[in-house]
Amino acid sequence: MKRIILMLAVLLGPFLLPLMAQPVGINTTKPDASAALDIEDNSRGLLMPRMTTTQRKNILNAATGLMVFDTDTQSFWLKQNTDWVELANMNQFVRLKSVNGSSTFTSSMVEKRRYVWELNGTHPTGSSVAIPDNIITDACADEEGCLVILSMSNFDANSSGVSVFGSCRMSYNAASKRWRASTDNGTNNAGIDGNNSVEHVLSIYGNVFFSDASYSNAVGSDAATGFHFMKWTVYPATTVCRLVIED
Numbered sequence: 001m002k003r004i005i006l007m008l009a010v011l012l013g014p015f016l017l018p019l020m021a022q023p024v025g026i027n028t029t030k031p032d033a034s035a036a037l038d039i040e041d042n043s044r045g046l047l048m049p050r051m052t053t054t055q056r057k058n059i060l061n062a063a064t065g066l067m068v069f070d071t072d073t074q075s076f077w078l079k080q081n082t083d084w085v086e087l088a089n090m091n092q093f094v095r096l097k098s099v100n101g102s103s104t105f106t107s108s109m110v111e112k113r114r115y116v117w118e119l120n121g122t123h124p125t126g127s128s129v130a131i132p133d134n135i136i137t138d139a140c141a142d143e144e145g146c147l148v149i150l151s152m153s154n155f156d157a158n159s160s161g162v163s164v165f166g167s168c169r170m171s172y173n174a175a176s177k178r179w180r181a182s183t184d185n186g187t188n189n190a191g192i193d194g195n196n197s198v199e200h201v202l203s204i205y206g207n208v209f210f211s212d213a214s215y216s217n218a219v220g221s222d223a224a225t226g227f228h229f230m231k232w233t234v235y236p237a238t239t240v241c242r243l244v245i246e247d
Contacts, residue, residue, distance in 0.1 A: 121237030126218030
């Protein structure tokens with residue numbers, strides 16, 4: 001039997017090798033010549049390996065180009081050199097850092113996120129909305145801090161469709177709750193969130209505030225930790241106020 005198998009392998013080998021080098025088609029008799037595998041199906045998809053973040057990171061010697069679906073992040077991840085890159089997040093980019101003028105840059109994957117909150121005419125004046133702590137920590141608690149933008153539009157007859165803006169760069173320490181903000185013109189604000197001292201990170205027109213205090217019916221309190229967004233003055237019902245936090 002072994003001799004028969006060996007003889008068949010010798011006789012058929014030259015004919016089988018060219019076939020093995022051809023593209024493989026599933027549900028198609030004419031697979032694309034540029035593809036190693038060409039699948040056609042109008043009712044089913046390709047199911048990638050699924051695993052948790054821990055399992056993904058524990059793959060030994062993961063090859064560049066390896067792709068899996070992470071069930072924790074609910075997104076696809078691709079191994080790119082030494083980093084895992086989340087394909088669902090198109091805002092991911094490489095951060096290159098030089099220390100003390102070194103010609104060698106260390107690289108890391110970072111994400112750019114933009115969070116936007118809006119207050120319109122139906123929101124009560126003098127009452128704030130809470131900004132989740134995890135967003136402040138995620139965006140502002142690293143060495144680059146975060147960009148904070150306040151804007152207001154449609155506040156009079158001449159502002160239809162246009163906005164006024166104010167912005168600053170904010171740094172936050174999640175452990176000590178200390179924060180510091182600097183505007184482009186050199187104005188600096190600082191405070192400690194939750195220390196019973198009401199401090200404003202940024203404001204524009206004396207109407208739109210980003211603060212480390214919560215407000216209800218025009219009364220502010222910093223007894224508890226957390227940042228808040230508020231409009232202070234009564235403007236037309238069409239007025240829209242926005243807070244943007246971008247890392």
